[in-house]
Amino acid sequence: MSHLLNADTTGTPLTILEKANYDNWLAKQDDFSQNWLTKTGFSSQGLALLPKQNGDLAQAVFVVDDASHYFACGDLITQLPEGQYLLQADEAHHQAICFAWLIGAYQFDRYINKKAEKALPVLAVGKQALVDSASKYASATSLVRDLVNTPAADMMPEDLAHAAQDLVDEFGGEVKHIIGDDLLTQNYPTIHAVGRASVHAPRLIDLTWGDKKHPKVTLVGKGVCFDSGGLDVKPAAGMRNMKKDMGGSAHVLGLAQLIMAHKLPICLRVLIPAVENAVSGNALRPGDVVVTRKGISVEIDNTDAEGRLVMCDALAEAENDNPELLIDFATLTGAMRVALGTELPGFFSTSDDVANGITLAGSKITDPVWRMPLYKPYRDLLKSTVADMTNCATVPFGGAVTAALYLQDFINEGTDWVHFDVMAFNIRKQSGRPLGGEAFGIRAVFDYLNQRFG
Structure with a gap:
């Protein structure tokens, strides 16, 4: 993808400007x-191609409402004819345009025999730093999309492990794995309980990178590679896109790639509890009680509330290192989608400063996030008569909040913790954002981390 953007200073002029500035620009053009x-009836919106007297292309003009929007130019690369174009735009918009140019070229065509043969145009931007930066952001976003889009048959726990290993092979670091019954001997009972029914052994993927002298930042990502619902089996419609239930793990791998590619001075740890929530004779049952890694006993009210079960053991392990910042991503609840829709990721945090910092960072780069409340009184909805707590609330209301409160029980007092509940999937096509897997919040979080630790 990076070959579609270069630091050259030649090419057919491509002017990108905002609609509010179009009339002033037009007045300065030749007759x-x-x-x-x-x-030709150009409506001062979208793409116009201007010819030379001999019919060759003289220049291209692309007019948008907001050129600072990081997806405003997301379809441009597929609209222009083949060739090299030289960017002419307000310098304040260059970063957004370059990201949109690259991410607009994204296609998930792994399983398509007849791939598109049209050659894509190239954008020259004159600065290598722009090329490098946009390429890193687009590559991380594409990694998340690829992992989520891959069908479950090719994206099981062992395949997630390969994806983590690929990062280490490229950037250094180390990956360790705890697999199958070793999860029991090493005290990860809830990860094992959720994943034991599958022929694909559950595992905990543990990636480390960076100088141990640097501040420790730990990422935890839900890696439920397919969610049937377990014995509380989902209906067909609810199961159709459950290949995306490992979207949290895809997000932390994409965020890790951003951190590693930028050589951010932190000591990074990535924990991914990777399982398939399947159905078989030894599947976890409603009413079972599991004693978690932290020693908290949990009554299983519903086997389809499995994400928080695998996450709680990984979060308990993450706390063993006393990280300066602990961030998790999970496709955790439908309730969050009801509250905020599919395109705005909600998050919870124990730190106002961290929450405000991430929100502000996202607002600057069109990666919006929305803070939700850790409303303590709802914790009573997780009470059990036979265990310390249940894995889901007794009522259907506030499901995203109660899920977050469940996870918070495994977070130490005083830890700066952020929990993202993301969709990881586009259900409609928009500029630069095709149907399918999507990265939400990772650019916002990275930019916050870069400002804080970089």
């Missing part, structure tokens, strides 16, 4: 260009 745009 031929003004007449061409007027007579």
Whole structure:
């Protein structure tokens, strides 16, 4: 993808400007260009191609409402004819345009025999730093999309392990695995309980990278590679896209790639509890009680509330290192989608400063996030008569909040913790954002981390 953007200073002029500035720009053009745009009915929105007298392309003009929006130019690369174009735009918009240009080229065509043969255009931007930065952000976003889009048959716990290993092979670090019954001997009972029914052995993937002298930041990602619902089996419609239930793990791997590619001075740890929530004779049952890694006993009210079960053991392990910042991503609840829709990721945090910092960072780069409340009184909804707590609330209301409160029981007092509940999937096509897997919040979090630790 990076070959589609370069630091050259030649090419057909490509002017990108905002609609509010179009009339001023048009007034400065020669008579031929003004007449061409007027007579062809260009509506000062979208793409216009201006010819030379001999019919060759003289320049391209792309007009958008907001050129600072990181997806505003997301479809441009597929609309322009083949060739190299030289960017002409307000410098304040260059970063957004370059990211959109690259991410607009994204396609998940792994299983398509007849791939698109059209050659894509190249954008010259004159600065290598721009090329490098946009390439890193687009590559991390593409990694998340690829992992989520891959069908479960090719994205089981062992395949997630390969994805983690690929990062280490490229950037250094180390990956360790605890697999199958070793999860029991090493005290990860809830990860084992959720994943034991599958022929694909459950595992805990543990990636470490960076100098141990640097501040420790730990990421935890839900890696439920397919969620049937377990014995509380989902209906067909609810199961159709459950290949995306490992979206949290995809997000932390994409975020890890951003951190590693930028050589951020932190000591990074990534924990991914990777399982398939399947059905078989030894599947976890409603009413079972599991004693978690932290020693908290949990009554299983519903086997389809499995994400928080695998996450709680990984979060308990993460706390053993006393990280300066602990962040998790999970496709955890439908309730969050009801509250905020599919395109705005909600998050919870124990730190106002961290929450405000991430929100502000996201607002600057079109990666919006929305803080939700850790409303303590709802914790009573997780009470059990036979164990310390249940794995889901007794009522259907506030499901995203009660899920977050469940996880918070495994977070030490005083830890700066952030929990993202993300969709990880686009259900409609938008500029630069095709149907399917999507990264939400990782650019916001990285930019916050870069400002804090970089």
